[in-house]
Amino acid sequence: MEKARKLFEAKEEYFIRNIAMLLKKQITCNREYLDTLRVTKKCDVYGFGVELVEVLTGHHPIEMFLEYINLVDCFVLSMEENCILQIVDDVVLSQGSNEDIQAFTKLALRCIKKKGDERPAMREVTLELRWIQHLIWSKQNNETSSA
Secondary structure: OHHHHHHHHHHHHHHHHHHHHHHHHHHHOOHHHHHHOOOOOOHHHHHHHHHHHHHHHOOOOOOEEOOOEEHHHHHHHHHHOOOHHHOOOHHHHHHOOHHHHHHHHHHHHHHOOOOHHHOOOHHHHHHHHHHHHHHHHHHHHHHHHHO
């Protein structure tokens, strides 16, 4: 009987993990793809944007906020209401300046636009990430040289 219970629990855990993975894929997969089932160059941009939102907030994309809104929609709403720093993870807030965090949040917002043609190309995302990195390094060098 104990063996059967352990087997059941293992199968249940496997099922839960797979459902969670499928839900995450559905949420990180851009909505345009889910509607049209057509893969475009902008599909990866949406997925990257969702991952960036996940890193910035410290929340998993399948978590629900206010019992009915997912992480991406919560992020967009927070940006629209100019209160994004309220949902940014404390670790991120402690390690980055508001200017740096704002740059990342603006990039994430551009990446998670609902329509693919409103999103930047991945090359643009890469260039913007390099620009943000340059800003951070410049500030660090200025702080080091002035100390």
